[in-house]
Amino acid sequence: MLRLAVASMVGTTIEFYDFFAYGTAAALVLGPLFFPTVSPLVGTLAAFGTFGVGFIARPLGSVLFGHIGDRLGRRPVLVFSLLLTGLATVAVGFVPTYQRIGMAAPLLLLVLRFLQGLGVGGEWGGAVLLTAEHAPAHRRALWSSFPQTGPSVGFLLANGITLTLSATLPDDSFLSWGWRVPFWAAGVLAAAGLLLRTQLAETPDFQALAENESRASLPFAEVVRGHWRLVLLTAGGLSIGYSVFYTVTTWSLSYGTERLGIDRTLMLGCVMASVAVSGAATPVVALLGDRFGRRTLCLTGCTAVALWMFPLMALLRTGRPALMLLGFVVAMLAFITAFGVVGAYVPELYDARVRCTGASVGYNLAGVLGGAVTPLVATATAGSGGPPWGVAAYLTGIALLSLGCFVLLPETRPATIASRPATDPAPA
Structure with a gap:
């Protein structure tokens, strides 16, 4: 279990490193480099728009790779999703700026970001099923937390490289080539991850399905027919995690550097410290x-988020590092209280024959609402120059939506996931 769990964590670390490297670049440099003909606010919105395309692609990736996972096995998903994301990320580092090739530059970013999203859309389902379907029932949440830790580690890697470059390079060098280095480094990480993943064994649950010839012929169609309500509740419940995470890690970088005039390195340091705390927790x-x-943990986390969003914005607006750090840390701890268990919770809700598709689609639909929309709404809401109370109200509303969805979902501990019903479970 330890070897499998570490392998799943390494994979999600690399995949989400790729995804987060783009988010940091969107917040700091993509606006002026790829949308220089518009105002700074509109340029930032456009950069976040390309960032959001990755989230729109993720549900499509979850359908594609979910089909592979439910028909051919969880292991091929882990290999092909990492390969696609790694290649797309390296290519972003070579895209010329608007000054060099005009409108072709942002169009290339859109295409590559879309491919990134397709790959990441398959990653989470394959990684959590690798651990969830091997783990003993009484420790399934613990072992499934390893791939859930991967995004935090990936974020720290991506932003650690960016922070080092930002602190050591002059601004003109950073804008010229320094921001590209994290994307180039993705190639080395992807190669190492592929070497590790090709040595993994298939999960017992899928082997049993294959041996009994009980695999779904069209997993997505079966999910739509028998699990549509469960997918929507899953997406609504998980949307709060995306909203909080990308508010802290992406939108706050842009708001702090552009609106409050805070040093880029200082903002990155505060954000990274809060992510490190959530990863350790x-x-x-x-x-x-x-x-x-x-x-129980999901309900607690959503409640904590709803109570903390207005204090978070008040602390952020002070511009004082210690107070901003306090706001970020509490927000991230509230977020991880809910998200720390979803690696076990979401797969446990679905029958084994459609588990890869159902869990992946629900998880990645949440990303559209929480990850793609939140930076855009937050930037537009705070763009007038006043306090970001509209951002706080929006996040509080998302938290209450997620809370309501989790109220309608059942508890799954200590049920064995292989015995889940083939249709939506009754509300708890």
Whole structure:
């Protein structure tokens, strides 16, 4: 289990490193480099628009790779999704700017970001199923927290490289070539991840399906017919995690540097520290999920987010590093209280024959609402120059939506995921 869990965490680390490298670049440099003919605010919105394309592609990737996972196995998903994301990310580092090739530059960004999203759309489902379908039922949340920790590690890697370059390079060098280095580094990481993943074994649950010839012929069609309500509730419940994470890690970078005039390196440092705290807390939350239930932790996390969004914006607006850090840390701990257990919770909701498709589609639909829309809404809402209370109100509303969805979902601990019903479970 330890070897499998580490392998899944390494994979999600690399995949989300690729995804987050783009988000940081969108917040800091893509606006002026690829949309220089518009105002700074519109340029930032356009950069976040290309960022959002990746989230729109993720549900499509979850359908594509979910079909592969439910028909051919979880292991091929882990290999092909990493290969696609790695190649697209390296290519972003070679795209010429608007000054060199005009409108072709942002169009190339859109295409590559879309391919990134397709790959990441398949990654999460394959990684969590690798651990969830091998783990003992009483420790499934703990082992499934390893791939849930991967995004935090990937974020720290991507932003650690960006922070180092930002702190050591002159601004003109950083804007010229320094921002591209994290994308080039993705090639080395992807190669290492592929070497590791090609040595993994298939999960027992899928082997049983293959041996019994009980695999779904069209997994997505079966999910739409028998699990549509469950998919929508899953997406609504998980949307709060995306909203909080990308508010802290992406929108706040843009707001702090452009609107508050805070040094880029200082903002990155505060954000990275809060992500490190949430990553360290993930296995602790997972242990609590094994002890007290997945749904209980999700309800607690959503409630904490709803209560903290207005204090978060008040602390951010002060521009003081210690107060901003406090706001970010509490927000990220509230977020991970819910998200630390979803690696076990979401797969447990679905029958094994459509688990890869159902879990992946629900998870990535949440990304459209929470990850793609939130930076755009937050930037537009805070663009007038006043306090970002509209951002706080929006996030509070998302938290209440997620809370309502989790109320309607059942508890799954300590059920064995192989025995889940083939149709939507009754509300708890």
